[in-house]
Amino acid sequence: MNKFFRRIGILLSLVAIFALAACGGGDKSTDEASATKDNDAASSFPEKDINGVIQWGEGGATDIISRTLASIAEDEIGASLIMQNKTGASGAIGAQYVYDQPADGYTLLFGAENPNLYQLLEISERDYVNDFVPVSIIGQSYAGIVVNKDSEFDTLEDLVDYASENPGKLLMGTSGEGGLPHVASAMLKSELDTAFNLIPYDGDGPLSVALLGDEIDVTVLAVSAAQEYVDSGDFKMLAVLNDSSLDSIPDVPPITDIYPQFEQYLPWGPFQGIFAHKDTPEDVVQKLSDAFKAAQEDEEFIEKLTSLGVDPVNLHGEEAEEFVKANQSTSTWMLYDAGETDISPEELGIPKVGE
Template sequence: MQKFKRQFLGAALAAMAAATLGGPALAQGYPERDVTAVIQWGAGGGTDVAMRGYAPYAEEALGRKIVLQNKPGAAGAIGANFVLQQPADGYTLLMGAEPQALFRVMGMADFDYDKFYPINIAAIANSIILVARNDAPWNTMQDLLSHVQANPRKLKQYLAGQGTVPFTVNTMVKSLTPFETILVPFDGDGPAIAALQGGHIDFGFIASGAVIEHVKAGRLKALGVLDNKPFQGIPPMTDAPSLRALPKYLPWGSFYGVFVRKETPEPVKAKLVAAFKKAGENPQYRKLMEGRGTTMLNLSGAEADAFIRKWQSTTAWLYQTAGTAKVDPATLGIAKP
């Protein structure tokens, strides 16, 4: 009996040691297989374009393939929820965007980026373009405003859900001047761009990375950029007299980043941070992103977290002031900007 007890105790202690040391030991060999990365939005949108350009360079640094999966829906909540259900082992990444920072404010989920660790915030698409179908009769922001105000709830406007670029810029404009349209929801920029080209909707606010090549090719018409200065020959929206106060919300734009569950082992986080940092420094990737009007950031860890908190503060309180927020940011501990 004593011998059996000693054997049982020895086995139990060995199991405890394995459980204690197994995480770090396994992390040291990471990655031992391919990594899955979930893109929160559909194919052809700004996040999809940014992440598909990013992944190959991170693969080189990791030494493993990154398998990309699009899981759009609910302004990114479907993709984020999927990643949260996977083991926190670094083998399932979230390739996310800005709406998730507002999930709690908009009452969409009981989490935002607080459940994730920011591996890298790659870039911010702070050149946002007002685009219309290419046969539209308007050439400027003011042309469109005049038409909308003379014909309220007649034109069809692209909307991608709460917290997205189209939703937020629409909120900015409506906070300054009457702007009543028919809001048509899509699961991301890609389907909306196809609808614009097909004449099924009239206009939308979209990050330049997703639309600038369509504008250059004449498939879409650019009416203005969310700025007080021109962008690649596109006039600023502030040329419209009623929108001269837009700069109080700027600079603002969608951001693209890579995240893991917060509980992921530190050695795994460190390897991912190093790989995506190196990818963000790649000259070809930077050229791709900057050519699409995107500003490279390449932030990780505490810097990335501070960036998200600042963005969240600016946008959440814009929504609160405009009466769009579902939950008071103050009750969530989100400081005023």
């Protein structure tokens, strides 16, 4: 009897072992099936239109550059790019929308630098480094301090003196917390003791309209967005936030010619890029990157960027990732050092550039 039960016990043990092996084999099979599915999806990508989400309003630098590139890239990708603007919350609404979509490469974020500051300013939990993968960094832009053609201010010194002596009286248009004008105003406040009344708008396009209509006294725009208004005489650009002049607007002085103390922050400026959800299959990201890389080599597109005061960079892969991290480091520490936020970038695991 004891021998019988021993045999039964052995048989049961063997059954258990085989069952566990089957389970393990099932997991492996599932993983292989998932990998095969991803590979199949990548090899056939794209099978439908791709949605491009622009996180800023129509007519701004990001909008102009994104739509121009999208029309060229369609032939390289082999699918239509359906572009739409999703504005609000300093671009966070558009970024969150893309993050919430399936990570399959069919929804891309055409964005600027703002998500690099979301966590620091408690605007959103999303950021480029942790939640997205760069498909392409298109270009590095520069910023200019601009006023209406009829403004009483003809030089940056005039503007700074008035803003210092009349704190809060001048209306500065911004694109919200973390936007280019907000960061620039923090630099001015930190170094020149200026105080502006910040009025938010949904990107460079609406800011330009507001300045044209005298709704605001001053703003900071990407040179790419302000260029046509400066050329037409509608805007006066008092200075560029750079340590040297720009070929596209050679008569506008760099801010360091007027206030040398800004050299510590420069070179710095906005950028435009294309991003996918972090979990998008690598092969799909690579396909998209290759297509946008080829599109950005188009001579007419390069001429367009250059005419807008944008340096074409056309970065992909690790180079793009390092570029985004460096921009985040510079911008977050700039705001923190200017006293614009109580949260230290160090708390978010963001090192200073070079550390």
